Amino acid sequence: MHMTKLAFLILGLFGLSLNSPAQMNGLQIKIVNGIVEGVAEPSGVRSFKGIPFAAPPVGELRWAAPQPAKNWEGVRKCDHFGPQGMQDLIYSDMVFRSMGKSEDCLYLNVWVPAGGTTGADPGLPVLVYFFGGGFIAGDGSEGRYDGESMATKGVIAITITYRLGVFGFLAHPELTKESPHHASGNYGLLDQAAALRWVQQNIKAFGGDPRRVTIAGESAGSFSVSAQMASPLSKALIAGAIGESGSLLGIEPPVSLDKAEQTGVAFAKHCGAASLAELRAIPADKVLAAAKQFSGYRFPVTIDGYFLPKEPVAIFRAGEQAHVPLLVGWNSDEGNYKSITGNDPPTKENYEKGVRKLYGAAADSVLRLYAVSTDADVEQVGTDLASDRFIAFSTWRWADAAAKTGGVPVYRYLFERARPEARPARGAVHSAEIEYAMGNLSLNKVYSWTADDRAVSRLMQEYFANFIKRGDPNGPGLPQWPAMKSGEAAPVMHINVRTRVEVERNRERYLYWEGVR
Secondary structure (H helix, E strand, O other), X not given: OOHHHHHHHHHHHOOOXXXXXXXXXXXXXXXXXXXXXXXXXXXXXXXXXXXXXXXXXXXXXXXXXXXXXXXXXXXXXXXXXXXXXXXXXXXXXXXXXXXXXXXXXXXXXXXXXXXXXXXXXXXXXXXEEEOOOOOOOOOOOOHHHOOHXXXXXXXXXXXXXXXXXXXXXXXXXXXXXXXXXXXXXXXXXXXXXXXXHHHHHHHHHHOEEEEEEEEEEEOHHHHHHHHHHHOOOOHHHOOEEEEEOOOOOOOOOOEEHHHHHHHHHHHHHHOOOOOHHHHHHOOHHHHHHHHHHHHOOOOOOEEOOOOOOOOHHHHHHOOOOOOOOEEXXXXXXXXXXXXXXXXXXXXXXXXXXHHHHHHHHHHHHHHHHOOOOOHHHHHHHHHHHHHHHHHHHHHXXXXXXXXXXXXXXXXXXXXXXXXXXXXXXXXXXXOOOHHHHHOOHHHOOOOXXXXXXHHHHHHXXXXXXXXXXXXXXXOOOOOOOOOOOOOOOOEEEEEOOOOEEEEOOOHXXXXXXXXXX
């Protein structure tokens, strides 16, 4: 026998005792589909990037519910991010570390704390983070979502990529007809649910506890968290939820399946496709370009009767959502007063004119709740109104409904820390909190972070890590954060250099919007 073959035979016979260095140091993990090999980061955290959690949604699987990933032979190197979903560069603050975009985008990334024992009992808590970007952009490879810092806090951190825009949310009668659930649309949300099922099947292999999975997200990611809490497909797969700016419980609900299908038919006509088969045959880049022309990339979340059996606000009001602890809030400057006044100077007259243009017969009520006495009030009050219109009210409504019907603690925050180059701005703009909460200031090179910024980040990350571990953000050395009580003005943790609790000041505003619909 040739000596090389003999050597391989011997290694095969004694492989159980002659482990490779990667096996010995926990870099090789056996999961359901095969063996993955990660990388040891300088911090000691082990990272596993680009693990497929579902089959590539291409060909006949374009606009289909995600299917299980196929098994592989040998060791799969997981040392780089998978492709981002199909999108154009829409938001300038998104910096991807993935290599290009593709329909083949259903991959996730796992960061495991140093020293964690594979298969540990009861296992480590798990964070699954959904990126933001309006459901039309974003990726799990963005540095602001990186899981290494959170893993140093004793949490297994996971980011995922899900389908976006027309690829993630197109509904169409032919898609509904071919679906075993008689539903279409919401494919991006179904991708997230598939990732949560993957976590349930595989996280023990990384030392995690499938009973301690917290989902989190910002903006569209926060909308996603509210959706997963509401969906019968996912609500049993999670133990906690964190929402940063936004929910599906706004004044404008997801659309009906019929309406979404009509949009899909119009899109197919726009593409010159006479059938679903023709639509699936169009190259992905041409579909993306057509979506830009048709609707600015946007397609709605749908009440499809499967992932969402009815409006999310109705689900929460009935107490049919996941009854899990919720940590939720928004930023102090989510919107800009110029969305009220336009390009006109911020005067009392121009502000009132803008409100009347926006709200018509309801303007007097809005002006009572968002009153300005002088020109000097306009920028702040206008910012408050713009923020509530954009995203704050839907977040408030989510927290309020969960506190009333969930039977579990709900913790609210207001993030106020302005980024360095934004000062002396009034506060924190939309998405500004992400790097603070995830401990990733150092990965954003745009801003010259100060000692105060790092202190705010340490505090906010500790709150988040504590919540992921125990469903309660409180811990030694942190200002005490009380939970909400149903039907009462909420205690709100104002996160800034001087972090403190204040009772919400503007409940009357939100009760007004609650009564609008």
